[in-house]
Amino acid sequence: MIRNYWNEEWKDVQFDEKISKDAKFKISNYGRVINCKGEKEFLVTESFINGYQNLPLKQEKNGKSTSRYVHKLVAEHFLEKKEGDQYVIHLNYDKKDNRVENLKWATKEEKEKHQFTNPEYLNKPRKRTYAKLTEAKVKLIKRKINDPNRRTRMKMIAKQFGISEMQLYRIKSGENWGSVTEY
Numbered sequence: 070m071i072r073n074y075w076n077e078e079w080k081d082v083q084f085d086e087k088i089s090k091d092a093k094f095k096i097s098n099y100g101r102v103i104n105c106k107g108e109k110e111f112l113v114t115e116s117f118i119n120g121y122q123n124l125p126l127k128q129e130k131n132g133k134s135t136s137r138y139v140h141k142l143v144a145e146h147f148l149e150k151k152e153g154d155q156y157v158i159h160l161n162y163d164k165k166d167n168r169v170e171n172l173k174w175a176t177k178e179e180k181e182k183h184q185f186t187n188p189e190y191l192n193k194p195r196k197r198t199y200a201k202l203t204e205a206k207v208k209l210i211k212r213k214i215n216d217p218n219r220r221t222r223m224k225m226i227a228k229q230f231g232i233s234e235m236q237l238y239r240i241k242s243g244e245n246w247g248s249v250t251e252y
Contacts, residue, residue: 100167156180211252
């Protein structure tokens with residue numbers, strides 16, 4: 070027998086037509102899943118994809134394995150979906166916390182805004198990029214390239230700065246370092 074949590078309610082999971090008809094599960098507002106296929110009901114073993122709990126299933130037509138995210142199933146069965154909402158976000162940023170009060174339907178813009186306010190994302194150390202050129206060097210290069218009295222070939226300028234000739238032509242056309250305008 071499965072013990073219920075305080076105020077826990079269960080609903081039969083309604084799958085889309087792609088999922089096998091003999092898949093019978095119940096889901097709770099706490100994000101727990103019960104397998105109701107056999108004589109005895111039992112809690113489904115947790116499995117995860119990209120940190121999100123998922124429910125492994127079989128497809129109707131070909132019997133291949135597939136799965137559904139538990140947080141999305143909880144939201145579909147316990148939360149009201151507004152028009153335009155297609156994503157489910159975890160309000161406390163914990164992917165394993167699938168309680169209904171921690172979930173919310175969101176639009177793409179809301180989801181992206183939520184992702185970029187995640188403390189884990191904000192506190193992540195940024196990778197340093199080490200470019201061969203600095204803005205000051207690019208200004209000097211642009212001055213040399215655009216000098217009307219230039220006698221130095223592009224090949225020599227490239228060698229002087231340790232870059233390829235192709236990089237020089239990209240700087241000249243504005244494809245690379247186009248933001249550097251004053252020189």
